[in-house]
Amino acid sequence: MSKPRAATVRRISQGLFLAAFLYLFALTVWPSGLHVPADLFLRTDPLVILSALLAAKMWIVGLILLALPVLALALIAGRAYCGWICPMGTTIDVSDRLFFRKTKSRPITQRSRWKYYVLAAVFVSALFGAQLAYLMDPIVVLTRTLTLAVFGPVTALANAVAGEYAYLQWRIAVLARLPQSPQVPQQAYFGMAWVALAIFVGILALGSVEKRFWCRNLCPLGALLGVVSRVPLLRRRVGDSCTSCKRCVRDCSTGAIEAEDPKTHRIAECIQCYKCAAVCPEEAVRFVPQVSLAGREARLDLSRRRLLAFGAAGLGWAAMAHTAPAAKTTVIGNPTASPQLIRPPGALPEPEFLDRCVRCQQCVKACPTNGLQPALSEAGIDGLWTPVLVPRIGPCSEKCNLCTQICPTDAIEPIRVEDKPAIFIGQATIDRSSCIVWANDKQCLVCDEVCPYKAVEQKIVEGKQRPTVNDHTCTGCGECETNCPVQPLAAIRVFSLGDRRHWGRERQRQWRYGMQRVEHGQ
């Protein structure tokens, strides 16, 4: 294979993987009819899986197995994942080329150590039970940005244009002969969209400092792959025909090649992009299999002091996270902090959920009623961006279990639609002072009408029919709160008081279907 073609093949590979990523993202809609796991990129991301499992101290073989191929690839071909596969890396490459054409690829700087310190903080924090990968894992960052800052605005624009077109067709007779606008997806509304966009734009803007700034200096996934791949099978070797012209030094994507000696490079920084091979006028650069120690080339040059400092920071984060009011639970295990903390069905009990949830927003994207929203402070600072059901926006639809199917770390465990009547995510309560039946004697039974589980029951109180909630059948799905005519606060509202995740499935079933005796205690 001639050398320039290796770089071309790499670009095609990058394009295909980015396309696959976007296609899978687009697939996370109802009806899913999923034949491929839509969360494949997240499930195979070793940083996401390892840090989530380490935080929760749950070693689930099925989850780890899927993340192994990427680690295995690192053992064979170094950080080829970064150069050939990572959709974030590809996005940065495209952005660098479009907006920062004049920015030079610079030799390596002290900054390249930062990512290892970030990685240290992530793992120490996870060791002490607080998952931190969600802040900076590239796949998570990209998925989150796509959901909150791209998908939402795209649906808004599509709806605006389609609505305007229909209006013009109605008002202007000539246009009525044109075809109708196609059905566009329902408009989605998301909190935190601006924050997600700002972070993403910030990452791309770093390209003005040096090319692939993020990948070189900050990305903890790149750091993890770098640490694993210090002695890879496939290594760069420079032949004797090298004239030290240093063109490879100038063009290296990550500044991995030593300026003083272009024959050597830092393996952990090399993303196997083959640019050096492509630009070498002597065709002296080759990537060949080698089984030997790498010596100096394998070094990371980390400062022990910094490493310890960042490790301590991770420890501090974990400790701080555990002091959030949301981390305090009642005797029955419910979080005490927020009465409005309604988790999707199948969510693990709160502490494990916080450890496992990587805040990728796949569930938020998938929710067909738009009711799932990224949390700001409902679950404490440690619960930033975790999914919360906001029933006023949309309920948890009775016949849907999509969010439970696409959670990469199974923080929301897969459930069957048939099991939903016995999965209690909250409980509705009626505010008698604002309910128009209780307070104004109006005829309104919307909550009763819409309740999928017949949990709103009519009682005769002082000779009048009044709605009440049955706590054994109300699952907290929020259909009643969504549809309640009282504005702006519904007169029937779902609170986390009926959240029975910590009970486990069997005991919830007993609660729902009234088995003979209820197992009590741990």
Add this chain to the structure above:
Amino acid sequence: MVSGRKYKTSAKDIPLPDKIGRRDFLRGVAGVGAAALIGGCAARGGRGGGGSLGPRLPKHVLDAEPVLAIASGGKMENRLRAAVEQLGGIRQFVKQGDSVVIKPNAAWQRSPDQAATTNPELLAALIRMCKSQGASRVLVIEHMIDTPPQLVWDVTGLGAAIRTAGGEAVSAGDQRSYVKLNIPKGKVLASDDVIRDILEADVLINVPIAKVHDGSVMTAAMKNMMGVIWNRQYWHQAGLQQCIADFSTAVRPDLIILDANRVLLTNGPKGPGNTKDVGEVVASLDPVATDAYSATLLGLKPSEVPYVELAHQLGVGEMDLAKVQMKHVKA
């Protein structure tokens, strides 16, 4: 060494633009245009279609004596045909090239056997009937209660039925597809926002299912039309019974096909509850008579359903079944 170099900029280094290039100009124009488009769209986002329309009443002249055509037995397709034939056949209602709009009950995520939504077989038969009569389009429209719409179309079986029969399923979840309708005869409702396609249809057919209703005692023809307005919540606050009656004075379908194949006797309107297989399809032009009859199927007296009486008082139709010509037929 490159890394040691310091980059300095001064005002001298920055070239001043001596003219605005074509590319810059186009970029600016495109930017302003896009902003105006988006701004314009957003600014109009909250309005209805603009303007208002008067009541939507049937084109054909009503008979002096209301008729209920009640068909039973046979296959669904034949049952429907037998009932409609008693009113003169579908040719009386649908002409070549007409656009037909059907309002089923497709509010809930419930399967057909639970009798909370219109029977898909019946709806498909009706669509085919209209199509064979030369209808240009058959739209099936619902402002659903359960979400998401796709799930409701799927679970009710209506989506597949409509598709295979050649109709188009529309869930009216966008406020911009609603226009203001004046209701001159309304007692508490002077106007309301209604799906535009409903008001502009050449032929409007209401295909309700008979169910008890915890909120309004019963739902059949008149209550089903609540699914074409934007703000249902307001009716509950203003007085549900009177609103249903008021609205029936202003939007009157050309034909009503009542699905009484299986009716819901408890836990209505969503169920699941006890059902009864009645096995009837009722065709009529009179919503009040249809609802009065539907009440009897559910074990109620017509007078026990307040809006039937209120609509009768407003002159919408006849609630006294003794004054209604009942044509029973076997398919």
